[in-house]
Amino acid sequence: MIATSDKKKILLLGKSGSGKTSMRSIIFSHYSPTETRRLGPTMDVEHSTVRVFGSLQLTLWDCGGQEAFMDSYFTTQREFIFKNVEMLIYVFDMEFRDFDGELLYFENCLQSIQLFSKEAKIVCLLHKMDLVAADLQETVVREKSEELTKRTGNMDVRIFSTSIFEPSLYRAWSHIMNSIMPNIEAIRRHLETFCKVADVTEVVLFERTSFLAIAGYQLREIPGKGDTFDVLSSILKSFNLALNNKRSASFKIVRIRLDGFILIITNFTKNTVLMATTDNPNMTPATLTSNIRIACEHFKKLEEPEAMH
């Protein structure tokens, strides 16, 4: 049972040139946003499997968006594509004028999904948001979201506005990953306990290759400061990218100490990176590090539940 259910199928659909492959390359491979202009169009369907957390594997079906392919997805290949889908990600290109035409394809997708995988979650990405004028962004997102919710009815749908040049990309993908992970609540609970026991102000758990935030906890809600996981993800990702380009290395630990403030970002379990901060003046970096090391043993068990039995 474990072997089959841990491979989750994710469909990436959208018009040709809307940025599906670019997104995938940035998040799961070492591409910088400007490097993605080298990517060519995707032919047919490209499969890639990413192992994210423990035994969880995501199989991304990057479906080429040219009309010939799109038509075949809804006719000959329909069952093959839309069967056993855990999540459907539909990418809308905000630069593309013919939004209504896109909606037709989107409706087709919804019907097929309803037919073959009723339980699938749906995420719509309003992509290339950086090309929309800053003062128009809010109204554009609101209008398009209304259009989309009209069509999805009471299905489980989330809508995000994204851009590969902004942290919003990480926010959307972090949500995508979190909603697929089965033990997310357990992880969150354990992070909370760790925070309280170790007197850590804030803790965030990231996936190691993509730096997507898995979960986080703040000991005290800091007023006016929402979660900034997406910004942190993009900062860490770009630093790691630079290390990768220069020395084909990645970082093991980053430690920053300021007046009465300690921050540690360190490799945690096999597939995760942990960030912990504290403003307790009695805490030293060494205490925090050893606390993290102790917690690591515990989280290892969470990551690979089979090992517990």
Added chain:
Amino acid sequence: MQYSGEQVMAPSGYMYSANLPTPEDIECMISNNVPRLLFIGLKRSGKTSILNTVCHQKSPQGTFHLDGSTRVERFELLSICNITFVDIPGSLDLERLSDEDAELIFGGTVAIVFVIDAMTSDRLKSNSVMKLCSIAKKASAVNPNINCEVLIHKLDSQTIQFKTQIQRMFERHVQDESYETKLDVIFTYHVTSIFNCSIHVALSKILQKLVPQSSTFEALLSNFVERSDSIQAYLVDLSSRLFFAKDSGALDPDVYELVIHYVDLMEDIVKQQDLSFRGEESATSGGGLVELDDGLVMVYSAINPFVGVVNVFRSSMLDRLSIIEYNIKALRATLQETLDYQEQQQEQLRQRFQQRRQLALRSLE
């Protein structure tokens, strides 16, 4: 984008309507007693882009769409020694300046940073060389000690052989031109690009010529590196990422680029926490460490609100980290002493200057 813009500009690139700088422009170019870097060059050679990437931390790609500057802009670098960067548009005619203006602009502690676009047509290249020589002539007439630095710019991803070839070509050009115009100035050449750290390296070297203590710093850092078995150590300015000194070993651009990324990372993360690691007194006690999985460690320690030392060593030394930390503490104390001494000296100079003025006034009475 970049090239289409250039083609429009190119025909008028040198035959510009030669404007003399207005009094406001001149006002903007001078500053009392602060070392200055004057960025000069033909239109579209990349002066404003350089300043944007180095001083304002813009991304190099973001500078593609800049319009040509029309007026003189300045940027003041607040650090252990204040330095003014002056961006002089290519449309200004500095060759026909009156003698008083030339004295104002080129007098004092000044370096001319002449930017040449090495990727344009041959005609514009030789125009660049002509302009360089005539400005150098004008400047050296009023200030024989002026530093003339030539940035052979926009060589982004060419081979080393090609870069050296281009550099030799410019050197020969400039030599011929100075021989013809009987010019006796020493030029220093740097091959630069805003897409890697070469521009930072070049500007750091130029900066060090203007900062009187840089040799003291270098000696201190070399001593430190030798005693602590490190690879390299940099005294980095935290806002521009330029370095005021490094140890006397050869510079490894890859390591320096990592140092730049490391400072970027710290700034970004600390900003997320609503704190700051530079510019404030509280930041003086800051420190940090990053360890890579290929066995390189970088340790940062703040010296004062503006500068910090980044020390690069191998992870095999990590078990002796406490010794390194002790050494860093000693290094910080000495560096601070040097900086305090400099401040005292300046204070004394100021007082002496004021006393002298008072005397002069009294004698007038």
